[in-house]
Amino acid sequence: MDEIALHILDLAVNAVSAGARRVTIAVTEDLAQDRLVVRVADDGKGMDAQHLDAVVERFASEKTGRRRPIALGLALLRQTAEQCGGEMRVESAPGQGTQVEVWMRHGHINRPPLGRRDETIFALCLGAPGVAVEFTHCRNGTVTHFDSAAVCQQLGPGASLQSPEGIRAVREALESKR
Numbered sequence: 001m002d003e004i005a006l007h008i009l010d011l012a013v014n015a016v017s018a019g020a021r022r023v024t025i026a027v028t029e030d031l032a033q034d035r036l037v038v039r040v041a042d043d044g045k046g047m048d049a050q051h052l053d054a055v056v057e058r059f060a061s062e063k064t065g066r067r068r069p070i071a072l073g074l075a076l077l078r079q080t081a082e083q084c085g086g087e088m089r090v091e092s093a094p095g096q097g098t099q100v101e102v103w104m105r106h107g108h109i110n111r112p113p114l115g116r117r118d119e120t121i122f123a124l125c126l127g128a129p130g131v132a133v134e135f136t137h138c139r140n141g142t143v144t145h146f147d148s149a150a151v152c153q154q155l156g157p158g159a160s161l162q163s164p165e166g167i168r169a170v171r172e173a174l175e176s177k178r
Contacts, residue, residue, distance in 0.1 A: 003115025
């Protein structure tokens with residue numbers, strides 16, 4: 001994938017597909033330590049050790065109706081991390097959700113750019129009704145934070161992020177965090 005943001009979106013979409021009601025994303029850029037860390041955690045159905053090994057190592061998927069497994073997300077993310085002097089760690093258990101943490105050298109020549117984080121979070125909020133999305137970005141100690149549940153609360157009871165008012169509120173909240 002050309003951007004870290006696309007890896008994040010892939011992980012978040014997988015979380016939603018696994019029944020997550022909350023997806024927490026954290027990106028930490030520490031230029032002094034030459035380190036980029038991405039964490040995506042969810043409260044979805046989780047995976048047992050055998051399935052986890054399969055999706056990380058063998059490009060496997062639970063998706064049905066296809067001739068062969070196609071899920072490449074975790075394997076590609078691991079490959080990207082390793083090519084950039086880092087590694088990936090995944091923790092998951094049935095009924096416990098999944099947490100993916102990847103780190104890589106920030107200044108590595110092969111590191112993809114972070115990409116359009118705002119558009120990624122915007123797409124996730126609009127494409128996953130009822131899923132709370134929390135995003136934190138820390139760059140050299142400067143922290144920005146977005147929480148879709150807080151945006152919903154500001155809109156009032158019964159509000160939807162997919163409504164015109166909700167779309168506008170998400171955009172405004174993300175733009176204010178730049």
